[in-house]
Amino acid sequence: MPSPQAATTTLALFCKVVDNYGDIGICWRLARQLHKEHQIDVQLWVDDLISFQRICPEVATNLETQILDGIRIQYWQNQDASFTPAEIADIVIEFFACDIPPGYIASMAQCERPPVWINLEGLSAEAWVEGCHTLPSPHPSFSLTKYFFFPGFNAKTGGLIHERTLDQERRDFLTNPSNNLQTKAQFFEQLGVLPAEISSLKVSLFCYPHAPVAALFAAWSSQEKPILCLVPDGVVTEAIQNFLGETPTVGNHYSRGALTVRIIPFMPQADYDKLLWSCDLNFVRGEDSFVRAQWAAKAFIWHIYPQDENLHHKKLNAFLQTHLATTHSSKTLSLAWNEVHTGDNWQDLWSNMSKDLATIEIQSQGWLEQMNANGDLASNLLSFVNTKR
Missing domain, CATH: 3.40.50 (Rossmann fold)
Known part of the structure; x- marks a missing residue:
């Protein structure tokens, strides 16, 4: 029985x-x-x-x-x-x-x-x-x-938070071992990214409205190599409008110098994970996207949720001291992005950060393994x- x-x-x-x-x-x-x-x-x-x-x-x-x-x-x-x-x-x-x-x-x-x-x-x-x-x-x-x-x-x-299949899903998406799976190229095509933009440095931007977006965009615009910034609909709309001089709308892209800003639909979680996996650098905010950026094993900059008396700055510094894949350049840019200090030279901040992206990605693999062990x-x-x- x-x-x-x-x-x-x-x-x-x-x-x-x-x-x-x-x-x-x-x-x-x-x-x-x-x-x-x-x-x-x-x-x-x-x-x-x-x-x-x-x-x-x-x-x-x-x-x-x-x-x-x-x-x-x-x-x-x-x-x-x-x-x-x-x-x-x-x-x-x-x-x-x-x-x-x-x-x-x-x-x-x-x-x-x-x-x-x-x-x-x-x-x-x-x-x-x-x-x-x-x-x-x-x-x-x-x-x-x-x-x-x-x-x-x-x-x-x-x-x-880490699902059992997450790492394998990321590897499958990036390496495309099966024709039944969506490729990174198909994902970008779905977002309206043009073939000519694929070779650009690709950055996703998800931050709070008070982020110093204009300073970052100005630095990106004056670069020699092209940068594609993918921004979900409704994120820092006012700051983008002020920089571009026009209202950003979903599906459109706007170029200023080396920078192209492309407004993409606000994504379900599974697609947002793919965005993080696909980009060379991710600007994330709060807690959920912050954690998912770590599982993406790519360079990222965290915009932390603001607290009274700047208590969030202590929280930010605690993470930067803990994170294995934090370089001097990424720490400096993170502190500037969160306005821990002001008067930064954003051209220098970006120049130093961009040189470390490959190193950070390698170090991120070690961080991923350490987090999995917990x-x-x-x-x-x-x-x-x-x-x-």
Whole structure:
């Protein structure tokens, strides 16, 4: 007689969108990996379906509940909603201390077997993270404990989001071993990149509106070798318009000296990964694209999410000191891009950085191997959860 099948583990992941695409980007990748690779029944609560739709076009913005890729997506709009213990998941994750509904917490306490409750924190290379990773936080009113779980860059933290097939998908895309797979050339053609532009230095640009785009563009325009900058629709539109003197639109390209700026559609996550793999240099922002740039094993410049009292500068410096593929030139450009200091000579910044691109790409392979050795965030998270059940 066959043994009964074990009940599926359920997980509720709560996400409040603060940084338009970073928060939901992280949560969506994590939800899909937990479901696909670990057979977890995931319900994703999110309060901004419009931002969600930008990275996942299949999302319907007019539905309270929908299922995509096996994930139950719940539009989170009522903080005062009530719940029964039967509605509570086995694992509850709140992303970045987003304050899940009090009614949900109250019902968690009523469960015969309370769920494992995780506060999934933001990514940082700062040393204090290691001491706070997996620390318990007892609830002041209920017999519940929440655990802090930190992504990170070493074995003393939770690691980074990384799907099992990601590295092979990147290799397949770049080397094209099968005619059934899309090639890099076909991908660029899909974006409207002209054959004459393929030989240019290719850069993707994803940053916050306050980035010093004009200074960077001016430096690129005066170069001898051509540079193609691919910018997703809606990113730093005002800065690009001010530099070009005209409103940028999707599908069009604009040239100033050696620089060609091409406006591309805002991409679903899978296509954005391909963009990072295809370019020689990637400017990324926040957390989700920042992590994906590292798995691309290419040179990148991080535009960090701004915080009060410039606390983000400490976070930036902590990463630059940790990252194996950071050269003096990339560090200097990163600090200037994040306006840690001003009055920089952007011609010199770019000249020095461009000379190091090949070296950085080689060093990035070593960084990728080191990050893989730490294990991936989803697996490490579930391993911790299992110690608390």
